[in-house]
Amino acid sequence: MSTNGYAEDLLQLVEEGTSPFHVVSSVERQLRAGGFQQLYMEQDWSLNNGGSYYVIHHGSSLVAFTVGKAFQFGDVFRVAAAHTDFPGLRVKPAPEITKDGYRQLNVEVYGGAILNTWLDRPLSAAGRVVLRGEKVFEPRIRLVDFRKPFLTIPNLAIHINRDVNKGVELNKQTDMLPVLGLCGEEEEKEEFFRKCLARELQVEPEEILEYELGLYNTDTGDFLGLSEEFISSPRLDNLTSVQAITTGLLSGARDRGINVAAFFDHEEIGSRTKQGAGSVLLSAVLERILLSYGRGREKLLESFSKSMLLSVDVGHGLHPNKADKNDPTNKDVLGKGICIKEASGQSYATDSEAVAIVQQLCEAEQIPYQKFVNRSDGTSGGTLGSIASTLFPVRTVDIGVPLLAMHSSRELMGTADQESLVRVVKAFYSWEQ
């Protein structure tokens, strides 16, 4: 595949993955096309050597795995993990606001979004909606994506906000409310968003009980730079990693052992939920795999010493206008390879054995890589690697593509880095030892 081919796969996921539920659905589509078979937590599993499987957990998390053709007990797990969520705005219950001739939506901020990048954008909404079912404990679940832009959060004109270029604090409750129309017919005033949602789903408004809906930037991704060196797109954090792991799992194969792709929700709010990397989901799926082969917990515990976790999430690339924000001796430049992220405080898993393994894979496959550490007098956030490894205590390393404008509604990465990331994940899944 060409460098731009890897990038096109990524931009396809950006287009389809407009909510964590839609990210899972897009990954599922790719896995099914690759011959993966769906398993369900509530059913017995019957697995075969050489088989490919996936399980979806509460709609926004997914674990997929392949069993080596010559799998035997004692073989180890190689797990690559990424997150399906991204910062943005979420629609509250009873969100309709009618004020001064405008219709607006009441929203809350999800994760650490750069708020001003959400102003003056064409926005749409996507997520899941839960409808009344015949049985109380089995409501119906539908995914919804309006696809077309229909909301925006207008900036205040500079003429009445003279200090805007000195930096303006945005209030999360009062300054981030999108407009989606003008007041019209009297009967349309009540519950206008619920009615609009019902029309989109072709159901009665009374059938809608609850939803998890986010607003998303409808911009498509673009190649930028004189030689298309950059990709500028919404949701690169962390769809770069989701796509790299999906492609890696579909194309990498070992005869021995089990390759696993774990996609968790809720990383942007701390991971400690039933769909997050802080849940027992991953270790439960791994135990179920071994149980289906007739051996369970003992074999899982035995696998801890030789298994490995590759936590894949974006890193902070060096910003040319703010170069002093990065570490003085470890500088990650866009397009120059994946970054291996380390932090002695373990916000990134710093495990020299796991780092050394990734370095050897990169060197053997001629994949460019760089190291990232924080400035000692700064912080830069963390990711799911250390959290997931508390429940699956194996050798762990954090890697990802370097990014600029992380958590903006539009982020920037190096085009070549997507190919590097796919190749390192594929090598992780392919090398026998």
Ligand SMILES: [Zn+2]
């Ligand atoms: Zn991330």
